[in-house]
Amino acid sequence: MKRRQALVPFAAFCVLAGILVAGTMAPAAIGAGLLSNRVSDSVDAISAQLAAAEPPLTTTVTDRTGAPIATLYAQYRLPVAAAGIAPAMKAAIVAVEDRRFYTEGGVDVQGMLRAAVNDSTGGALQGASTITQQYVKNYLINVVDRTDPLAQQADREDSLARKLREAKMAVQLNATMSKDDILANYLNVVEFSGTVYGVGAAAKAYFGTTADKLTVPQAALLAGMVNNPSIYNPYTHPDKALQRRNLVIDDMVTNGSIPASYAATAKAAPLGLLPDGPVTPSGTCLGAAPDAGFFCAYAESYLVHAGFTADQLATGGYTIKTTLDPRVSQVTKDAVDANVPTTQDGVANTFAVVQPGQDGHQVLAMVANRNYGTDPARGETSTNIVANASNEFGAGSSFKIFTSAAALVTGKAGLNTPLPNPDSECFPVPDTHSSCYTVHNDGHYADPITLADGLATSPNVAFVGLESQVGMPAVLDMAYKLGLRNTLATNDAGRTPDPKSGNPQYSEPQSEYFKNLLSFTLGNSPVSPLEMANVSATLMSGGVWCPPNPILSVTDRNGNAVPVRQQACERVIPTGVANTLEAGLSKDTTSGTSAEAARAAGWTRPDIGKTGTTQQSESVAFVGGVNDYAVSSMVFADGPHPQEICPGTPVHLGECGHGAFGGTVAAPPYFHAMSQLLAGVPDQPIPPPDPAYLTARS
Template structure:
């Protein structure tokens, strides 16, 4: 215990010596009389034995920090959730009502300000009572009780020693002696007010509620400074039996005990007869303010809260193992400030629930993950489910937005939302977006070789013969790279990949942090060529972070959720700073953006975007998973609608009360994304994207002609036959990018992307 000289003992040394003498004398006298150690031996033997024990007992109280709740906050300080093993809110003595102070002293230690830690009169009274009565009477002073609670706290925190609190084991005579000696020592180190404040902050007051501040808030929803006479008497009465006199559990017993305390207060003349009568006549007046613990009761962002909790438990910054980290979270009074934007989170939560209600009969899931380009800060994380372990439709603790190790599932196939990565890799290999590929090939044999320099053989083949189809008619022909991506032509993507090294694609996705949701150390594999059509399961947060690099001129940032962690003592814990690297050349990014801007602004925003935006849709077999992943300069967001339970799709089914013959990324995922971005995007950077050095688009009219199926250069077209493409403005309908892939099993007949 830190040495702090008590003003009482510094300024009144004579009184201090007398008080200390009385305390030690009482101990020695009781030892000599054999009252504390009624050994079989008599006289001097007992006294000698007691004296030896007294000398062996440490005189200093080894203090351990009190268990204090931890709190998770949004970036603006909004409290999200509380974690605790003991609900405690430490306050100074001046923040506790005088009525509470008077009540505890009156019932527990009326001579608190007179003794030196041990009360000889109280001891004598208890000894006589216990010797002449069947009932037992205690004589512990408030100081002794404070010591006992501190010892218990130390055992809980360190796991060393043993508990002596009622209900966890009877005190031995050695326990009592140790408590007395430590009480005398504490009185010489701390002021009476310090002891009283410490006691009122540590004492158990029912359930997991500790200290008068937490108790006042729990039972009446008021601070301890506002406790009146009757309320104070209730709490003071609970000290003897925190659960037996719990007003919530047994109001009759609590009220009877309260009235005993009020009688003691009247006897000690700290309340008047009138105050006594009024308090006794009153009811308990409970207004229970139950504060649930953990992410289940988070004010918002329950799934994000769980993500943060798991980050704490996984980091050795907060302890050597998970058990120690959980102990710190539950008891260490951590203040965890996160990256969450409450406004963005509210918009995301409303968006997913309005798009597909949690208990929708379709069982469809909806999720939004949003990150900030240039920092990786997670701004929002929402899904159309209720975070609870309780069974029921729409209930789950599985986080659709994240990897399995972070509380998520197996991830979801991204479909055509993977195509911008293929284009970026193609450009890195020296290609151009207006290069022409032969998209007429839609059958691939198991002997077809695909270059893959990072594999042992330097190439790979498909596991079996497979056929790939496209949704758009007249898509199996020659076309430019950018046209193929804009209309999401699967055969064009495969033609692009077949002309390059597949490992160049996986090298790029590795740099963008793209990995399987089931194994964060496992990036996309070029072993099966179908991966270029988005057959490997990926979490929405991974998608949002990867696309953020296109918004940040090629700078990829690891997603992060925690900005700062401090504890009750002001100690700061090391948390990761923004971890960003330039992973793609900015001009290559600008060329990719030329294509994805057309999709987001022209198709999704119907030519009237609120600010510059870009993105790409994606749909898997039978529309089991549909996406729109897009970005402004300041926000990157992955929007997912799909089946979290199986690969059964939503074509020809009813979702959110509407029947859909066709179901694509542009059906629900894209509108959900646009609505969210319109609400949130304006709070962040909305500047124009960087122009590519050799962009074929000179102005918006060029983009509009391109979206209508024309070309930028006169007389040319996305094909090579010299005729303009007649698309019938397909980019404006639900099939703007939806074509087919093999769903990862190489046997698709081609009906989606």
């Protein structure tokens, strides 16, 4: 019975429509039945869309404790139930938009008759839409068709067909929903300006309050805005917004919502806005704290690669709980800032921390002295210099890890194998007709030198000779297996290969480009700092590679768990090889290239490490790990005019003769951060080498 009664206003409107159409479109008079049939054909489909489409909500990104680190959104919306909206707000919107809202049946036949007669006789166009019809229109524009400008244009067009469609849908809604729910849904979907949608977000953005606490002047201002959010924007047009607000207050008096005695007081109140608003959180990871921006951006890209779309993340109302450890993140951020100030010209210091494990490698921190942002003058960058292959100059001798691992696996050398190590050598280049590749040692070393001592002191000749013996395919394959998956897919500029380029340096991925270049083990190619930390995690996990994972869980707007697709972990080298290589890397901080910096820092813990320094000192690195922290610390030139990096307080660009080294400039932030994080924590010993990998087997 209720549904039949509710359809009466729509039937009356159809009769009215038929009369008007017949009168204004003669001689080809179109009956109301024909137009109604056309409308009915589309209404059912659109009603299904309305039922299926959920309004865009904000997605919250948190650290592993649940504390928010960023908000992602396309429409800033904080939905509230009908009971959570102040009576003043409901009264204000009804007074200015639809005075007969609580008595009409979804359409206002009286108002439509007046508007239709006015329109048909050449008067100014009048809408006569009820709040229920406006809800339909706004839901179509702001939700269903929000990514389709042409469809939005159709949702706004002044046509009888569009008004009939809205009217029929409004009548349907009125028959199935309570007035309070219709009003609340309307107030949750409507735009207030810019990216602010819904009364919950508007209350917070304009007044710093919640929807249930809105006062009459505040409610009247917001109610007045929905008619034209641009014209009545109180920040850009305060005079017009004030006039409109006071008009709404007068309408509230006329509608009996507030007494006339209160109107003068309400109209005398200032706008009372938050300064410099509307105040909204950044809708991207650019709004994250300095120690969380790169991590947030990586988490977002990780989910996109896992199958989420950017639009889903910005509108789905998810809660994304990440693996970010706030203590580790802040301590490492402080360490790199102390080493290289945020605004230091031309010098970046990245730091990544990954937790080893055979069933997953959780990323705990991704920081840099640079902050994730868009203002270079403040030391900001919008490139993810921690995750991407952004260290264009390379990680130096830390790449000798890959040659060593390949030699152990193939049996070409064991940890105690003596390696030829003259001061210089010219090595034949495989599969080419070019001249040999000449390599010099930087300093004096034993000749021969064991692989273990070579890892600690890092002579170039011994490792290029070992690389030549093992073969480039095996070394590159090992680099991929241990963790340089995305790095090796980039070209020698750290970017996506360009097949149109005639230069292999830019057209080929590194995995192809370096197949005949023995310089690879010297680490002169672009590399991802995060992936180098994950290389350490693979070794510390007994030879099991897992993707560096930033996600603990994702839940949807209703609190339901959302599965996240992830690459499976892989055993990439035998446990014996991983343990033996760890043992070989355990000398770096005691008798190797970072020992002096370790002593200066009071560092005595058992750990693994490998430093790296490029030929011109444009990049220096420390890659290693201690306890349950696998790390990479890289300091490299990141400006348009790269130069030699010089040690000092602070680290800087210049011409300092011998330049910086991985042990003197990249290792100190590691000692600084890990000393704090492990204070009071027992040492974890390094696994002993496997006897099977102490000597060569082939």
